[in-house]
Amino acid sequence: MHEADSPSSQDPAPGAGHGAVTVVSGGSRGLGLAVVERLLERGDRVATFSRRGSEGLGALARRHGDRLLHRAVDAADPGALRHFVAEACDAFGTIDHCVANAAVAAEGVLATMPDADIDAMLGVNLRGSIVLVRECVRRFLARPAAAGPRPPGSASVVVVSSIVAARGSPGLAVYAATKAGLEGFARALSRELGPRGIRVNAVAPGFLATELSASLPDEQRARIVRRTPLGRLGEPADVVGAIAFLTGADAAFLTGVTLTVDGGGAT
Ligand SMILES: NC(=O)c1ccc[n+]([C@@H]2O[C@H](COP(=O)([O-])OP(=O)(O)OC[C@H]3O[C@@H](n4cnc5c(N)ncnc54)[C@H](OP(=O)(O)O)[C@@H]3O)[C@@H](O)[C@H]2O)c1
Numbered sequence: 001m002h003e004a005d006s007p008s009s010q011d012p013a014p015g016a017g018h019g020a021v022t023v024v025s026g027g028s029r030g031l032g033l034a035v036v037e038r039l040l041e042r043g044d045r046v047a048t049f050s051r052r053g054s055e056g057l058g059a060l061a062r063r064h065g066d067r068l069l070h071r072a073v074d075a076a077d078p079g080a081l082r083h084f085v086a087e088a089c090d091a092f093g094t095i096d097h098c099v100a101n102a103a104v105a106a107e108g109v110l111a112t113m114p115d116a117d118i119d120a121m122l123g124v125n126l127r128g129s130i131v132l133v134r135e136c137v138r139r140f141l142a143r144p145a146a147a148g149p150r151p152p153g154s155a156s157v158v159v160v161s162s163i164v165a166a167r168g169s170p171g172l173a174v175y176a177a178t179k180a181g182l183e184g185f186a187r188a189l190s191r192e193l194g195p196r197g198i199r200v201n202a203v204a205p206g207f208l209a210t211e212l213s214a215s216l217p218d219e220q221r222a223r224i225v226r227r228t229p230l231g232r233l234g235e236p237a238d239v240v241g242a243i244a245f246l247t248g249a250d251a252a253f254l255t256g257v258t259l260t261v262d263g264g265g266a267t
Helices: 030-041 055-067 078-092 115-141 163-167 173-196 218-227 236-246
Strands: 021-025 045-050 068-072 097-100 155-160 198-205 258-261
Touching: 021 030, 021 078, 021 115, 030 045, 030 055, 030 236, 045 055, 045 078, 055 068, 068 078, 078 115, 097 115, 115 155, 115 173, 115 198, 155 173, 155 236, 163 173, 163 198, 163 258, 173 198, 173 258, 198 236, 236 258
Parallel strands: 021 045, 021 097, 045 068, 097 155, 155 198, 198 258
Antiparallel strands: none
């Protein structure tokens, strides 16, 4: 766990928030960091990983102390993911939600894309998310008696897809394949786990102003803004609410859906 500071005024009062334990992959920056912050603010205990730490995570650790656990883990390594989930469960006693957010995007036309780039995207975005979700689902299903009974629908998985999965984009075919794969995974898993009271949904953001999209040429960026009804590129803060909603009690009867958060959709 990050070095714990004394509780601050930003921490919810004891008993406030719903105190769920949520695993978030890729929490060091961009959307993942914003999700970690929002979930900590609502009272969750959050376990997150990325390959490296970040200033943003350090600041959250100082503010929220023992409710945040961060480890350096490569999502391409299934053994490391297994170990991370076991450690999170040991630290917090249970796991209630899993947000599979970590991803990499290598741009380039398929004809010249090296195997290494294809492997990296499949390994992190698809296999890494699937293995992480599997490890969390094992914990959902083996909830310790000490953690008390779980109301149906209160455990959930959210996979972070992309609008590119449904719409496509030149230079992002392999990335789109990983995201479309994740959406199919979520839909099928929602059917498998619904009878066990576990919900599985996807969130598909439009283009966001983060490091992942930093290489987007200005011209393409301007075109997306022009064609988006709400007239701007998204920010992580625009997507966090959808993830908080899907992992919250208000979504207790919602499973198997992909929530698109893209300002109305660039055509
Ligand atoms: N940005 C967009 O335009 C956009 C649009 C639609 C959907 N999305 C999706 O939204 C999610 C978040 O994207 P973002 O824009 O916030 O990306 P980002 O700013 O690049 O952040 C990605 C996060 O994932 C972590 N990560 C990457 N590779 C990893 C690995 N091998 N092992 C462990 N952690 C890894 C990164 O940390 P380290 O590098 O330290 O490992 C970082 O914390 C992704 O699923 C992305 O596909 C993004």
